[in-house]
Amino acid sequence: MVGDILRAERERRGLAIRDVEEATSIRALYIQSIEENKYDIIPGEVYLKGFIKTYANFLNLDGNAVVNQYRQEKTPPNVILDDVESNVVENKGLKPQNNNKIEFGNIIKQKIVIGGLAFALVCGYWMLNLDSSEAPMEQPKQEVKTVVAVPKEVSVPVTAPQSKPIKISLKFEGACWTEVKVDNHNIYEGIPNPGEVLTWDANNDIIIKLGNAGVVDVTHNGNVIGKLGAVGDVIEKKFIKGQS
Numbered sequence: 001m002v003g004d005i006l007r008a009e010r011e012r013r014g015l016a017i018r019d020v021e022e023a024t025s026i027r028a029l030y031i032q033s034i035e036e037n038k039y040d041i042i043p044g045e046v047y048l049k050g051f052i053k054t055y056a057n058f059l060n061l062d063g064n065a066v067v068n069q070y071r072q073e074k075t076p077p078n079v080i081l082d083d084v085e086s087n088v089v090e091n092k093g094l095k096p097q098n099n100n101k102i103e104f105g106n107i108i109k110q111k112i113v114i115g116g117l118a119f120a121l122v123c124g125y126w127m128l129n130l131d132s133s134e135a136p137m138e139q140p141k142q143e144v145k146t147v148v149a150v151p152k153e154v155s156v157p158v159t160a161p162q163s164k165p166i167k168i169s170l171k172f173e174g175a176c177w178t179e180v181k182v183d184n185h186n187i188y189e190g191i192p193n194p195g196e197v198l199t200w201d202a203n204n205d206i207i208i209k210l211g212n213a214g215v216v217d218v219t220h221n222g223n224v225i226g227k228l229g230a231v232g233d234v235i236e237k238k239f240i241k242g243q244s
Contacts, residue, residue, distance in 0.1 A: 001037050001073060002066060004035075005069070006034060009061060025212045027232045044234075046177065047177055049067050051211070053066065054191060164202055164203050166206055168200050168206045168220055168239055172193070172196050174194050174212065175191055176192070177190075177212070178191065178192060179209040180206065182202045205238060208237050208239075210229070210235045210236075212234075213227060213230065213235040215227075216228070218237075220239055
């Protein structure tokens with residue numbers, strides 16, 4: 001299980017749960033729950049996958065591979081049963097076919113096809129001769145002068161694109177699982193690098209979810225809000241149009 005893998009690697013490195021908490025900003029309660037494979041206490045599937053990936057990367061494991069292992073454990077492979085009896089064809093009661101009738105029918109079909117082809121060739125030859133005999137004489141071509149009208153240039157006013165009414169910027173000081181939804185569309189999910197700044201615009205609303213709110217500075221429409229919570233806090237915040 002994923003929790004057993006992470007716990008064994010932590011113990012092999014001589015680390016305590018408190019050491020992992022300080023390095024990854026994941027609460028000790030969540031780390032212990034992951035190691036015990038008890039995921040109900042963690043708030044949401046998105047945060048659980050982010051915590052597993054961050055924990056695995058801290059232990060120098062492949063975070064994506066460990067998350068895939070968790071997915072496989074959560075959804076066991078489907079068991080395919082082969083129904084052998086459904087593939088057995090019973091031949092009892094079938095009467096043998098009459099080979100003489102089949103051969104006679106094939107001969108009749110071949111004669112019909114050959115006769116049809118011969119009739120089509122005769123009709124085609126007759127139509128070709130008829131078209132060539134009734135072809136009209138070619139009329140002398142008349143020279144046609146073409147006058148091209150040059151359109152006048154029309155100036156079209158160029159308007160500058162209008163900026164969207166909502167703009168959110170996030171500056172990350174440490175590892176934080178982040179999910180962003182813009183105008184009811186999920187556009188970002190992941191763990192940005194420390195020092196990275198991400199910005200999104202929206203027409204109606206922006207919803208952000210932070211798995212470690214204490215390491216993220218938030219700016220709304222140019223106004224610095226700061227951090228939405230403490231280190232380790234899981235925060236969800238919605239910014240709507242017209243909100244100051």
